[in-house]
Amino acid sequence: MRIPDHHLQEYYLSALETQNKNLANCTRTGMERASYFEVQNAAEAIARRQYALGRPLEDVFSFIDTSAWPSIEQAWQRLSETEGTPAPYPAWDYSEPVRGGRAVFWLLLMVCHDPQGWLPRYRLWVDTESKHNAFFDLMLKAFVPEHKVQRRYKANKEYDWLHVPLLKALAQAPERRSAAVAQALAGWARGIQRHGDPDFLPASPDNRAWYDVFLASEYALAACAYDLDDSSWRDHPYYPAELVDYYRAHQRHRRDAWRAQGAGAGVDDIAALLPPPPKRLDLAASKKTGVSRWLELACAGDKDAIAGIAAAGKPRKLKHTDALLDAMACECQAVRADLRDDSHLESALIALGQARLLPEWTPPAIAGQGGSRCEALVQAFEPWLAGHGYRLYALNVDGDQWQLVCVAEAFNDEFVALTGELGGKLALIAEAYSIMAGGAGGYAN
Known part of the structure; x- marks a missing residue:
């Protein structure tokens, strides 16, 4: 096998059998537009799965020459006859x-x-x-x-x-x-x-x-x-x-x-x-207020990201932020990761820096995995981000999730105050774990 895990063998064999049947069915039925797409997708999937299962390359190439391309060409010709035009309709x-x-x-x-x-x-x-x-x-x-x-x-x-x-x-x-x-x-x-x-x-x-x-x-x-x-x-x-x-x-x-x-x-x-590069708002000249202004600051003025987040729906306050943080995380403008999922957290931290056009952060070598590595990753990322002019905060500290946002140093005071006005709570990273554990840690606002 060329795939890196033997557990996938059964899945690939089953998927390969299914796609072989799909290709055979497509070539027997009338070639409507959908069937043409299905032929292309089935042909590629069969070749990819044959390769993944470790079939000799000669067998993969033989399938392409004797079955895949003839089926695609036949489908295209029949589609052209149906549509009354020789123009192809590529699926990819x-x-x-x-x-x-x-x-x-x-x-x-x-x-x-x-x-x-x-x-x-x-x-x-x-x-x-x-x-x-x-x-x-x-x-x-x-x-x-x-x-x-x-x-x-x-x-x-x-x-x-x-x-x-x-x-x-x-x-x-x-x-x-x-x-x-x-x-x-x-x-x-x-x-x-x-x-x-x-x-x-x-x-x-x-x-x-x-x-x-x-x-x-x-x-x-x-x-x-x-x-x-x-x-x-x-x-x-x-x-x-x-x-x-x-x-x-x-x-x-x-x-x-x-x-x-x-x-x-x-x-x-x-x-x-x-x-x-993404278009940036002039944060110093903006007249926005409320959550709209908060998003501008939390997204470093990234216009496309702000529009994408707003399309998912903006809350009026920051007391309940699950949906908002999910939308921000999709745009790489916030981090929302399980406290023990160090792999997801690491990739999200790197993305947060990249979204601000910073050099890619290289995580230090950290032994272990899970919760302890998550804590070490955040503690290493925070000073790196500060060195590039941004403050990192935990928003509305949750016992099960890392919920992280950042803001440019120049707008930090406004961001902290605005978060409090909107009902949200920001914690410095050093305090977040103490809050989650029920300790004496305090919020920044």
Whole structure:
């Protein structure tokens, strides 16, 4: 098996059988639009599960050549006849990470094995017209040079967390690129945990649905496109190293010999493709009051984050903040984590700093796990955040949850006073555990 946990074997075998039946049913029925999408998804899922179960690559590629592509092409032709147009209707459009993950893995398979020339005909199976993605465009151009890369890309919180760290790494000078990619991959699982499944952990049998999509295929594509030295991360349990090896042995110096070593997509300024930083309000000039003003301060003026939180509904007071903190945590503007869930807490603290455009916080080596490590993480994060001009507080201390917010030092006094006026209670980190334990700790307001 290539998947990092034997408990997943039964699940994958069952899922593979189901998808084989789905593909067979789709090819027997009339090819309506939904069936075309189902064919694409079933074909990719079968190939991915065959790979995960450790089937020989030759068997995976044989399925693609003899079953997957013929079924997709047949579905597309029948759909074109039904719709009266030859235009394709690609299913993978990057509207959210799961579909994007399927498209990336399929592209990786095509990069490794494409005897029938489907890679240059990528428009038949992925939508690169209505949805633009900087990473996917960059990878396509590395293997299909006539593909165009846009001059600018809009921010998209649905997948920027997945691709921006890798794009930043690829933007480094060639001699620093591999080390930067290794660092980005180290945070990859934390990103999935933060934005996908908060219980995601590498090799966990309880998170089979997320592993089912989130192979680190992006990093394998980048290694192939930019000839990266992947020796420092090839043993990562989610990195499909065998596909990278296959590409280098069978395609790099044959089909892709035209591309200079390390040239990738040939884009000189990859950093220019990165989405723009979030728009910030002028906090000193704002006329907002009440909870609206409190949100401005707690979110460091991030306009998009504030709008997303407000859309979920704002309370009039801060006495009952569960829903508000959940919405803020989704936007990485607050931390809400179980007192004993050190993995979730760690990823949320890192995200809180990143949302304020601070350098990524590197947690210190802390022995143990659970509650004791949670306390140590928060105690280490607080002075680091203070060094970058922010105060960290526990809001409405809960006996079961870390509920953390932060504010820029320049607005600290206003924030503390406003929280009290709105019925909320702030505690310094040193006092929070004492309050939770029923001790003598006190609130800052």
